[in-house]
Amino acid sequence: MAPRVLLVEDDASLGQQVVERLRAAGFEPTWVRDGREALEVSPEPFSLLVLDLMLPGAHGFDVLKKLRSASDVPVLVLSARNDTHDKVRALELGADDYVTKPFWPEELVARVLARLRRPALQRSDLVEAGELAIDLHARRVTVAGEEVALTRVEFDLLAALARRFGSAVSRVWLVEHVLDPDREGTERTLDVHVSRLRKKLGTGGRFLSTVWGVGYRLERPGRP
Amino acid sequence: MTLRRRLAFTLLLTAVPLLLAAAGARYVIAQRYEARLLRDLALSRAESLGRERCESAPEEFLAPPPPMPGRAGPGAPPPARPGPPPRGWLSAGVGPHRLPARAFVYDAAFRSADPSAPEFPAELRRALEAGSEYASRSYTTADGRNDGLEVAVRTGWTDGRCSVILARGVGATPEWSLGLLWSTLPLVAVMLAAVLVAAGPMVRRIRALTADVHRSADTHYEAPVAVSGRDEIAHLARAFNEAAAKVRAQLGALDQRDRTLRAFLANTTHDVMIPLTVLLGHLSNLRQRLGGDGADDAQLLGATQEAQYLASLIHNLGAAAKLESGEPLVERHPVELGALVERVVERHRPVADPAGIAVEFGIPERPIVVEGDETLIEQAVSNLVHNAVRYNRSGGHVAVLLEESPAGFRLRVMDDGPGVPEAELQRLVERRQRGDEARQRHPYGLGLGLHIAHDVVERHGFQMTLGRSEHGGLEATISGALRTRGS
Numbered sequence A: 001m002a003p004r005v006l007l008v009e010d011d012a013s014l015g016q017q018v019v020e021r022l023r024a025a026g027f028e029p030t031w032v033r034d035g036r037e038a039l040e041v042s043p044e045p046f047s048l049l050v051l052d053l054m055l056p057g058a059h060g061f062d063v064l065k066k067l068r069s070a071s072d073v074p075v076l077v078l079s080a081r082n083d084t085h086d087k088v089r090a091l092e093l094g095a096d097d098y099v100t101k102p103f104w105p106e107e108l109v110a111r112v113l114a115r116l117r118r119p120a121l122q123r124s125d126l127v128e129a130g131e132l133a134i135d136l137h138a139r140r141v142t143v144a145g146e147e148v149a150l151t152r153v154e155f156d157l158l159a160a161l162a163r164r165f166g167s168a169v170s171r172v173w174l175v176e177h178v179l180d181p182d183r184e185g186t187e188r189t190l191d192v193h194v195s196r197l198r199k200k201l202g203t204g205g206r207f208l209s210t211v212w213g214v215g216y217r218l219e220r221p222g223r224p
Numbered sequence B: 001m002t003l004r005r006r007l008a009f010t011l012l013l014t015a016v017p018l019l020l021a022a023a024g025a026r027y028v029i030a031q032r033y034e035a036r037l038l039r040d041l042a043l044s045r046a047e048s049l050g051r052e053r054c055e056s057a058p059e060e061f062l063a064p065p066p067p068m069p070g071r072a073g074p075g076a077p078p079p080a081r082p083g084p085p086p087r088g089w090l091s092a093g094v095g096p097h098r099l100p101a102r103a104f105v106y107d108a109a110f111r112s113a114d115p116s117a118p119e120f121p122a123e124l125r126r127a128l129e130a131g132s133e134y135a136s137r138s139y140t141t142a143d144g145r146n147d148g149l150e151v152a153v154r155t156g157w158t159d160g161r162c163s164v165i166l167a168r169g170v171g172a173t174p175e176w177s178l179g180l181l182w183s184t185l186p187l188v189a190v191m192l193a194a195v196l197v198a199a200g201p202m203v204r205r206i207r208a209l210t211a212d213v214h215r216s217a218d219t220h221y222e223a224p225v226a227v228s229g230r231d232e233i234a235h236l237a238r239a240f241n242e243a244a245a246k247v248r249a250q251l252g253a254l255d256q257r258d259r260t261l262r263a264f265l266a267n268t269t270h271d272v273m274i275p276l277t278v279l280l281g282h283l284s285n286l287r288q289r290l291g292g293d294g295a296d297d298a299q300l301l302g303a304t305q306e307a308q309y310l311a312s313l314i315h316n317l318g319a320a321a322k323l324e325s326g327e328p329l330v331e332r333h334p335v336e337l338g339a340l341v342e343r344v345v346e347r348h349r350p351v352a353d354p355a356g357i358a359v360e361f362g363i364p365e366r367p368i369v370v371e372g373d374e375t376l377i378e379q380a381v382s383n384l385v386h387n388a389v390r391y392n393r394s395g396g397h398v399a400v401l402l403e404e405s406p407a408g409f410r411l412r413v414m415d416d417g418p419g420v421p422e423a424e425l426q427r428l429v430e431r432r433q434r435g436d437e438a439r440q441r442h443p444y445g446l447g448l449g450l451h452i453a454h455d456v457v458e459r460h461g462f463q464m465t466l467g468r469s470e471h472g473g474l475e476a477t478i479s480g481a482l483r484t485r486g487s
Helices: A010-026 A035-040 A060-068 A084-092 A105-121 A153-163 A170-177 A187-207 B001-048 B051-056 B124-128 B174-218 B234-289 B296-325 B337-352 B374-390 B424-429 B447-461
Strands: A004-008 A028-031 A048-052 A075-079 A096-099 A125-128 A132-133 A140-143 A168-170 A208-211 A215-218 B102-106 B132-138 B145-153 B165-172 B333-336 B356-363 B369-372 B395-406 B408-415 B464-470 B475-478
Touching: A004 A010, A010 A028, A010 A105, A028 A075, A028 B475, A048 A060, A048 A105, A048 A215, A048 B369, A048 B374, A060 A084, A075 A084, A075 A105, A084 A096, A084 B124, A084 B374, A084 B464, A096 A140, A105 B234, A105 B337, A132 A153, A132 A187, A140 A168, A140 A187, A153 A170, A153 A187, A168 A170, A170 A187, A187 A208, A187 B001, A215 B464, B001 B051, B001 B102, B001 B132, B124 B132, B124 B145, B124 B374, B165 B234, B296 B337, B296 B356, B296 B374, B296 B464, B296 B475, B333 B337, B337 B356, B337 B395, B337 B408, B374 B395, B374 B408, B374 B447, B374 B475, B395 B447, B447 B464, B447 B475
Parallel strands: A004 A028, A004 A048, A048 A075, A075 A096, B356 B395
Antiparallel strands: A125 A132, A132 A140, A168 A215, A208 A215, B102 B165, B132 B145, B145 B165, B333 B369, B395 B408, B408 B475, B464 B475
């Protein structure tokens, strides 16, 4: 079932666009245009709330206050004013994140996705990317069910990326935290290890990508 | 020069010349008086002796009188100088030194039958010939020690050997005249002391007023200065209070105008943000629908970039208004840089992706928290990323790398774009570009955005360096300290 998102936004054109975008991104949006109305809506069925602050009827802060007294649903605030005070106040009142206008629809969708993905990021011992599966606890790696034998450093490297699944990890950090400081310690050695690891993982190696200027990342499948 | 010093100086400067002038006047007046006295003595003596005696024995005329022992009193010692007193003795003497005066007679042609008579002074002779009844002048006595006084007077006996008398006496001396100065010095000293003592309370009040004025200025002229008494200092204090009220009113008006302008800017910005967001939405939808369709796509990409530029300009306008106000940063809150980097990158991806530029970021797992104004820091980083994307080409890369460093954090924005020529880079690093240059839109006019980034970094106490990236393009690095716990 598609996650339901409640949008509180008074501007007709903007609201329409956001609704369409959220729908296109696979959410089921409900659109409320008025602050008073927003105060009446029960947050229960929604996975996330996108809240504009400047609303007719009731201010976004009031909506946020009322909501937080009853629910922990993630709230993404649309801040029109380029004003730090509003953002800080929103975060103090329990908002989880904000997007400053003007924003690209992609930007908003990315923030919503990031917010909804976060609980899934909770530490799990098993990380899966396509046919690649990494069991952090048992220190086992399989590709399409077949176990791959890795050296200690290769596994530590893969595990470090798996722990930050989908995020780029810098080369410097990997050199400092994964490689044995006594024997190996240059970014060149790191590159050699990665290239060996890719070879060993076969088709699963495509999820281990180089991030320009940063380092390496274990990709989430489905991401372009 | 302090007030006291000036008072003392002025007093001495006026008193000393005044006293000198008084001494001079005293000398002149005494001299005249002596001259008249000598004249009267000579005339009265000549008259009492009679013309006949003079004509018959001019060399003995006006001879000193015989000694008068009776005057010396009983038992008095005999006169110290034996023999007859010097010739020409007129009286017991005039003038302060009581030296004997002598007199000689001359005929109308100023010749004397008395062989001991001096040659008649030419100066006095000219004065008498010019018609004066008598004339006087100073002269130096033979021993050179005393200033003498010579008086020439006509006797009225126009023919014969006794028509002019030349009397010699002693006049006033400059030393005697200066005696006035010495005698008044204590008085001057007392006056000086009095002036300095009287200036004391005045100086103290002026100092108090000065301190008050400083205090008032420190409170933006809210605190008035104390007004006491009815003298000029009180007038000054009152005048300052009135001036301060005017300054306050003007400051208030300026403040009000500033607030109105800022509110106007904020409201306008707010009003622009919504249609601009809608515009971005339409552009994004169009792009999705066209999906990389040749010429239209290039135009759409152009429109997308311009819209992004417009949005960044408006944000920078807000940031500039905050920075240029010159006020200290009001907003100081914990700012998590990792989330901030993520937001900035997501903001620029919708423009970079269709342009074929990959924007990546790397942040540490641990949150990196600094203290500052989140909007400003985000705008600074956004400006760096915006420049890196804007001046890159298709197939290029931009990376934002946030790392912990021993000193705190290090945030690097790198690209592999065409970079900036060395000379230009130097100028950018030197930062103090002129405003009009900063606003240019030419390929290397990294301008306003970079300028604001610099300002933001500076206001937060961070550092920013610009240099060549190891990947060929530009690398901007911001570094600084983390938020200290509990602050």
